[in-house]
Amino acid sequence: MNPALTQFGAQMSHLTGVRAIMKDIIETLRAGSGQEFINLSAGNPVILPEVEQLWRDCTAELLASPEYGEVVCRYGSSQGYQPFINAVLADFNQRYGLNLTDRNILITPGSQSIYFYAANAFGGYTTSKQLKKIVLPLSPDYTGYGGVSLIPEAVVACKPTLDIDAAAHRFKYRPDFSQLSIDQTTGCVIFSRPCNPTGNVLTDDEVKKIADLAAAFDVPVLVDSAYGPPFPSLNFTEMTPIFGGNIVHCMSLSKAGLPGERIGIAIGDEKIIQLLECFQTNMCIHSPRYGQAIATRAIASGALADISINVIRPYYQSKFAIVESTLEQAMPKDLPWFLHRGEGAIFAWLWLKDLPMTDWELYQELKKVGVIVVPGSSFFPGLREDWQHKHECLRISLTATNDEIETAMKRLAQMVEKVYQSVDS
Numbered sequence: 001m002n003p004a005l006t007q008f009g010a011q012m013s014h015l016t017g018v019r020a021i022m023k024d025i026i027e028t029l030r031a032g033s034g035q036e037f038i039n040l041s042a043g044n045p046v047i048l049p050e051v052e053q054l055w056r057d058c059t060a061e062l063l064a065s066p067e068y069g070e071v072v073c074r075y076g077s078s079q080g081y082q083p084f085i086n087a088v089l090a091d092f093n094q095r096y097g098l099n100l101t102d103r104n105i106l107i108t109p110g111s112q113s114i115y116f117y118a119a120n121a122f123g124g125y126t127t128s129k130q131l132k133k134i135v136l137p138l139s140p141d142y143t144g145y146g147g148v149s150l151i152p153e154a155v156v157a158c159k160p161t162l163d164i165d166a167a168a169h170r171f172k173y174r175p176d177f178s179q180l181s182i183d184q185t186t187g188c189v190i191f192s193r194p195c196n197p198t199g200n201v202l203t204d205d206e207v208k209k210i211a212d213l214a215a216a217f218d219v220p221v222l223v224d225s226a227y228g229p230p231f232p233s234l235n236f237t238e239m240t241p242i243f244g245g246n247i248v249h250c251m252s253l254s255k256a257g258l259p260g261e262r263i264g265i266a267i268g269d270e271k272i273i274q275l276l277e278c279f280q281t282n283m284c285i286h287s288p289r290y291g292q293a294i295a296t297r298a299i300a301s302g303a304l305a306d307i308s309i310n311v312i313r314p315y316y317q318s319k320f321a322i323v324e325s326t327l328e329q330a331m332p333k334d335l336p337w338f339l340h341r342g343e344g345a346i347f348a349w350l351w352l353k354d355l356p357m358t359d360w361e362l363y364q365e366l367k368k369v370g371v372i373v374v375p376g377s378s379f380f381p382g383l384r385e386d387w388q389h390k391h392e393c394l395r396i397s398l399t400a401t402n403d404e405i406e407t408a409m410k411r412l413a414q415m416v417e418k419v420y421q422s423v424d425s
């Protein structure tokens with residue numbers, strides 16, 4: 001069968017960004033032909049034994065309780081499972097000194113769905129045919145934002161400024177407020193903090209400045225905290241979650257060990273939350289309740305926040321340290337390589353200035369020496385202008401073993417040296 005597709009059908013049947021590359025990676029791994037690969041492309045979190053045990057224990061508790069039937073054998077409210085909502089509210093009100101009520105919270109099947117609802121509720125064409133944009137204020141950012149809108153031209157990203165420490169071979173992206181335009185044509189603003197793919201953490205001041213610019217036009221700002229505190233707390237630098245006004249604080253339990261259960265949490269103004277809830281009711285009625293029921297226990301006991309700080313964060317932080325120290329030892333000092341400051345998330349981001357080939361070509365070369373990383377150009381959704389930098393970066397996942405990361409970084413350094421030499425000779 002070959003049914004005709006609508007505009008939306010055509011748009012949604014394309015894989016965007018990193019998903020398209022994952023297909024190539026899966027095929028490479030499958031074809032294998034005897035070659036062993038170190039796969040540093042994964043976005044799937046590592047199954048840490050302590051984290052798995054926590055979810056196992058919570059499941060055993062749920063199974064043994066009379067609540068079980070109520071959880072899995074019944075529909076519930078679109079907003080979310082009430083004991084879970086209560087646990088999150090109690091935790092956040094106490095932890096951050098807030099006065100949130102259950103009108104301020106929505107539970108979704110994964111946090112990706114929050115961005116889908118918001119991108120299409122606030123972005124796209126209005127009834128008067130005006131295009132409302134979904135603004136990504138700091139590019140590169142999460143590749144998934146490239147696919148959240150039914151109107152692809154609505155997603156627009158802003159080129160950053162680069163804070164470069166040449167001697168240390170480090171850099172950091174900063175929002176370019178002289179270029180960032182938020183006005184009556186903006187539908188909503190989205191950014192990840194900590195950022196996938198770069199590990200960047202926007203400062204509290206930068207977040208407040210973006211939120212203020214947007215507040216002047218009544219524009220919601222979705223702060224994607226999939227890696228933020230208090231769970232999974234994958235921030236390696238101090239950061240304060242910011243609430244109130246036009247900010248929708250969006251969380252995910254995926255990096256806290258429950259990616260399969262699909263739990264997203266949006267906290268914000270009650271009007272925005274209500275609207276997102278209606279979107280959800282129309283789309284899928286509600287988020288599954290089993291994951292919410294076990295997460296209720298882990299949050300209410302404080303175990304999830306504890307394990308985040310004591311197990312999850314140190315695990316990935318120590319992997320980043322291995323990337324850092326291996327590159328420092330193995331990379332030629334005279335080449336313009338720059339590692340993004342490791343401020344959080346589960347990736348390292350490497351910029352190879354004036355790289356004599358594209359990131360895609362380098363990805364292919366690295367495959368030949370058994371290393372798989374993700375070419376960086378997949379992480380600039382909405383940034384349409386030509387910019388050499390888009391083709392000079394790689395995302396390196398921190399989900400491999402210490403030895404694998406060390407070996408892969410050494411091979412990468414050798415390959416990079418060879419590639420730059422090829423233009424000198």
Ligand SMILES: Cc1ncc(COP(=O)(O)O)c(C=O)c1O
Nearest residue numbers: 110111112142192196226252254
């Ligand atoms: C920055 C960011 N936001 C959102 C998501 C989607 O997460 P979820 O599993 O909650 O839908 C991811 C997943 O990798 C992510 O990296």
